[in-house]
Amino acid sequence: MIRLERRPQASRLWAAATPLVAVALTMVAGSALFGFLGKDPFISIRTIFWDPLFGEFAWYYRGQLLVKAGPLILIAIGLSLGFRAGIWNIGAEGQYIVGAICGAGVGLAFYPAGFWFIFPLMIVAGAIGGFAWAMIPAVLKVWFNTNEILVSLLLVYVAEQLLASVSLGLLRNPDGAGFPGSRNLRQYEAASNAEIIAGTGIHWGVVTALLAVIFAYVLLSRHMLGYQIRLAGASPRAARFAGVRPNLLIVFCLGAGGALAGLAGLFEVSGPSGQISIDFNSGYGFTAIIVAFLGRLHPIGILLAGLLLALTFIGGEAAQANLGLPASAIQAFQGMLLFFLLAVDVLASYRIRLGSPEAA
């Protein structure tokens, strides 16, 4: 009989190895899925994971990699702080949208002036927007003990309606012949988040994402607050005795997650996307949940996981263009990745034993 035996201490080796095992298993299951869809499994996997990095058009795709990885890493870092402390902010998509609306709104308010401070001001507005949106579940949890999972998620749908409202009304381009959507910020120099080094895909959002990784690493490994976050997640009871104030952690974790998601939204709207429109959000806030878990809630892990998920996005686009693989196949693929990750995670804290338990 197969049974699980709890390890006295979680295995560090397996903790590091499980993401790799999960990726490998997902590739196997994914190729079965692609084969089922009538595509050659081997070519599909190569198109998604190999060609964008080393193929003929790699010079184009490599830049796209950082464009997609930037917001994913930024959001996932924020989420991981909360997940570590057992605070589940799953409404990053909404915070991303509100950050973009606030940031773009500030930029468009100055149109067509060319002051140097417009873009920095937009960054601040984006962070504040995301922060404020995340404060709703945080404050409700602190004051009324409301479930933050449900509130933060329900606010995503509210934010989506808000996005539709502003792109049809408040922020609509007055010169846009009545079409929904704002002015294109990329054509407005003072508010544009342009590439810093042309052709690499590095824009201010990517730089901020790297800074966030470093900041989170230092916070978690060197700072008292980071220690309290880890303690609260590992043992809430011990944390209470150690004088950790749970409300402070709730406000900090949700607030930081919201601000980072808001920043991601701002950098996206002023850069790669360019404008506020009804379908501006593209699910980064949800994919970032996968990134956070795949990176084992560790800043460096999240950096790598963000790059991998970004690769599935651009590889998926390539497979869509070259092989006619539906876009939703990649979405299912990413979901599968999280399943396999959670499934093999058991190996880190449990040992698999064969045979029946020995008598004590």
Added chain:
Amino acid sequence: MDLSVINPAVLAASLMVAATPILLAAIGELVVEKSGVLNLGVEGMMIIGAVSGYAVSVNTGSVFLGFVGAVVGGAMLALVFGVLTQVLLSNQVASGLALTLFGLGLSALIGESYLMVRPPPVGDLSLGPLADIPGLGKMLFRHDVIVYLSLALVGGVWAFLRYSRWGLILRAVGESHDAAHALGYKVIRVRLAAIAFGGACAGLGGAYLSLIRVPQWTEGMTAGAGWIALAIVVFSSWKPVWVLVGAYLFGGVAVLQLNLQAAGVEVPVEYLSMSPYLITILVLIIMSTGRGRSALNAPADLGRPFHAPA
């Protein structure tokens, strides 16, 4: 603006239709949570039910088989969650989220070829003379069979949990899995059965959306209904009758805002569309205040993993 176009009898009738998918998903989740498991994947199971029910009924031409397909699809996805959390002891919150993300992706993939087709129509149940009662007949007695099935299910779950031996075991497992295990009950099997039942109900609710309420398949068509069902379980403080109240309250808000949109009120459409979500949040706040009745009534072992001592 002309509010006189809103007919209360029609409103009440469409309220029941609007509430049914959420009622089905919520009553299933109630059973799951009563067994001590928190499955946040309701949205994913609903959308899988919606697409599998749609695909089966378009291909076979039978709505009945469609609903069967939805029940099977929802339950199978739920069992993936069950194996992850009960056998492999994964984190329930993360696994539930994974279920939702995977369900949304997979449903979009399956639904790709069904975007432009229409499902076979569903007739309303003929309740003979009852349906001809003026006013009341139109409100209550001219619905499709699933509406009545959902009501019967609420009654059934209530009676099951309150009066049956199996219901008692299920509640015992949810309140204290260690005690239930010590008494010799199979904690994991009970929970797996509850999870499968929850998935079947959510799948049925999803298929009700795609086959009757809308009726059409569009990507991401559940639009948060699964999350609202989760909120309604909290609202009900884990009591089946209150799930019914919550779902119909929500159905009322959803239908009323649609009617107000149609009547052309001054409020912009987007703000009306927000209202069901905002009201759900409001209800959550009221129910959670002061660690009141609601929190006290939650199953004691809700969300805690069970690993049998060897």
